[in-house]
Amino acid sequence: AQTVTQSQPEMSVQEAETVTLSCTYDTSENNYYLFWYKQPPSRQMILVIRQEAYKQQNATENRFSVNFQKAAKSFSLKISDSQLGDTAMYFCAFMKQRNTPLVFGKGTRLSVIA
């Protein structure tokens, strides 16, 4: 069974600084999907960024980028120019193939400090 590990339960960063959230996963699959979701205090689950394992290029969405290391089974999220609105719980998630269960990590609570 696949597992997802987020080793940092809580992190904090100064506004405008850069922070990296770590995620590792365990799978024997070769092709799969990886996601980062943001959950602000409103509880909404918001997709931040996604990566398809067959693509070697790291995904980027504005201030958010990932460092995908397939051999190491690592999928870290980098947030540049952190903003107060980035304060949230962040979940890393793995999906074996389309429309199969998302396997979530336990989350990292990020606080952006003014």
Add this chain to the structure above:
Amino acid sequence: EAQVTQNPRYLITVTGKKLTVTCSQNMNHEYMSWYRQDPGLGLRQIYYSMNVEVTDKGDVPEGYKVSRKEKRNFPLILESPSPNQTSLYFCASSPAGLRNGYYGYTFGSGTRLTVV
């Protein structure tokens, strides 16, 4: 607006009183799923449905039922709720098929359930 709608957002109930949490999506998605979120455990899948009249158990199905009579609706039923089902519940949907740019699930806004 494309969305997944859950109701209610908050619910407090007593042990043993049957309840239903509704979920509806307007994106014509084939796949729908229910998750529960508990502190320190992340999100875990309860049930999922690949299409109308096709449902299957996820990782934590005990104490829950679902039905999929229409493509857009996927209600979660707790026949006899117990305090250990106090949790935050999410419904999610996703398109099937080989489409470019697969973005995973669209989530509803969540239902906070408390069973006393």
